[in-house]
Amino acid sequence: MPDDKIEIENINKPGKSERVDRAKYRAMRKALLAALPDEAPGLTVPDAKEALLPLLPDNLFPQGATAGWWLKAVQLDLEAKGVIKRAPRKPVHLYRLTAS
Numbered sequence: 001m002p003d004d005k006i007e008i009e010n011i012n013k014p015g016k017s018e019r020v021d022r023a024k025y026r027a028m029r030k031a032l033l034a035a036l037p038d039e040a041p042g043l044t045v046p047d048a049k050e051a052l053l054p055l056l057p058d059n060l061f062p063q064g065a066t067a068g069w070w071l072k073a074v075q076l077d078l079e080a081k082g083v084i085k086r087a088p089r090k091p092v093h094l095y096r097l098t099a100s
Helices: 022-035 045-055 067-080
Strands: 005-009 017-021 084-086 093-096
Touching (some): 017 022, 067 084
Antiparallel strands (some): 005 017
């Protein structure tokens, strides 16, 4: 069933997209947007991961399995779509631009 996949973008590779599991993408997107503040400087990626882990459904991410990969995939997709942004500081800090 092709509807179980969703196409995502990568801000680092414009014009290239990848098809990934729709349920895991949506769950991670929802958790990441809930965890991130809507003001810079936002959270570091490790802090964002710590904040969103309890928000992930255990049936898709048992004990947080593969959460790091999915966090990065969703982060790069949402950056490409202009939903989240990196603050101009090191290490990477992320924050929400919109509540979408």
